[in-house]
Amino acid sequence: MSANHRLSAEEISRYSRHLTLQEVGLKGQEKFKAASVLCIGAGGLGSPIGMYLAAAGVGRIGVVDFDVVDASNLQRQVAHSSDDLGRPKVESIRETMLGINPHIQVDIHREQLTRDNAMRLFADYDVIIDGSDNFQTRYLANDAAFFAKKPLVYGSIFRFEGQMSLFDPHTGGPCYRCVYASPPPPNLVPNCAEAGVLGVLPGTVGLIMATETLKLILGVGETLKGRLMLYNSLKMHFKEVRVRKNPKCELCGEHPVIHGLLEDYGAFCGLTAPTMQLPASGIAAAENDASKNGGAEITPLELKRVLDGGRPVTLLDVREPHEWDIARIESAQLAPLSKFDQFIPELDPAGEIYLYCYKGKRSLTALKKLQERGFTHLKSLAGGIDRWSQEVDPSVPRY
Numbered sequence: 001m002s003a004n005h006r007l008s009a010e011e012i013s014r015y016s017r018h019l020t021l022q023e024v025g026l027k028g029q030e031k032f033k034a035a036s037v038l039c040i041g042a043g044g045l046g047s048p049i050g051m052y053l054a055a056a057g058v059g060r061i062g063v064v065d066f067d068v069v070d071a072s073n074l075q076r077q078v079a080h081s082s083d084d085l086g087r088p089k090v091e092s093i094r095e096t097m098l099g100i101n102p103h104i105q106v107d108i109h110r111e112q113l114t115r116d117n118a119m120r121l122f123a124d125y126d127v128i129i130d131g132s133d134n135f136q137t138r139y140l141a142n143d144a145a146f147f148a149k150k151p152l153v154y155g156s157i158f159r160f161e162g163q164m165s166l167f168d169p170h171t172g173g174p175c176y177r178c179v180y181a182s183p184p185p186p187n188l189v190p191n192c193a194e195a196g197v198l199g200v201l202p203g204t205v206g207l208i209m210a211t212e213t214l215k216l217i218l219g220v221g222e223t224l225k226g227r228l229m230l231y232n233s234l235k236m237h238f239k240e241v242r243v244r245k246n247p248k249c250e251l252c253g254e255h256p257v258i259h260g261l262l263e264d265y266g267a268f269c270g271l272t273a274p275t276m277q278l279p280a281s282g283i284a285a286a287e288n289d290a291s292k293n294g295g296a297e298i299t300p301l302e303l304k305r306v307l308d309g310g311r312p313v314t315l316l317d318v319r320e321p322h323e324w325d326i327a328r329i330e331s332a333q334l335a336p337l338s339k340f341d342q343f344i345p346e347l348d349p350a351g352e353i354y355l356y357c358y359k360g361k362r363s364l365t366a367l368k369k370l371q372e373r374g375f376t377h378l379k380s381l382a383g384g385i386d387r388w389s390q391e392v393d394p395s396v397p398r399y
Helices: 009-014 025-034 046-056 089-100 118-122 135-148 201-218 280-295 300-309 321-326 337-342 361-372 384-391
Strands: 036-040 060-064 105-109 127-130 152-158 161-167 227-232 237-242 314-317 353-356 378-381
Touching (some): 009 025, 046 060, 046 089, 060 089, 152 201, 201 227, 300 378, 300 384, 361 378, 378 384
Parallel strands (some): 036 060, 314 353
Antiparallel strands (some): 152 161, 161 227, 227 237
């Protein structure tokens, strides 16, 4: 242990409850001080992870996040406060972490994790923690951690449930792709904004992720390598699923076909079209087609003009009743996507129908259902009621 990782008298006092643990002791605490950890995300999971690793005395903690603090974050992202609204999350969480423990170093990376910076960022840290909230970042983090030969502590949250594991294929465990070989269809799994999340859930999941990180640094106990922990907060139930390294895994299997980071993780997850090189003469046409989105969408201002025009139209809100109670567009009818099929017989196939949801995904799904039944005069509100509130009617609450 180098001299700069020795504990000062003040640190010995601060970490005294660690030092009296035989499994930690002075040498273990010095391991914490010498360790470096990179956390992807400074939100729901990143908050408890960063705060507890700081309190534990992990010497160098990096945080990568490009977002700013929003009021809707404060219900669960406990590293931020009302005074931080509009502030970069990495700056806010660094202040919180250093307020907990001024003896550590917090490196902030205010950028989105991409294939262009992942290997550079990962190279400087011993352990990578994935506290992201989307599939493209999870696959990117998994692949970059594999090529950097770094252990990846994984966690995810959804409504009332969470998942946690440790992916470390270089020591015999599986990688994320061994468990989830391919991402789900982009419209199948809504994000936290659409589906909601219990505010305390990321606290539970994040603390388990922080615990796994500390065990890794110490080299003690049994980690979650080879195990996927499933947590249901409504039932207060933990379930463990054994997961093995997949010999057919495209990344870490016996005959891998992935030999470097993918060009476009958004396209891999079905979120963007694969990158194409267009001749100059085709660029304008491509931009025109993209703007129309196949003619399926309408902007909030265009919809307002339609509604103000006075002609008979049907406006359907395909969100769920609890979302309808929060906010709605005047003159709309509630037709939840979960029960949408039962509303279809009540609609006029020749009528002019407009649909909206929270952000625009579910309304496009409902539109396709109507198209399959022969409906032709259909439009989906681009950006949903959230964009409507921003561009047309600020009195409609945003959530």
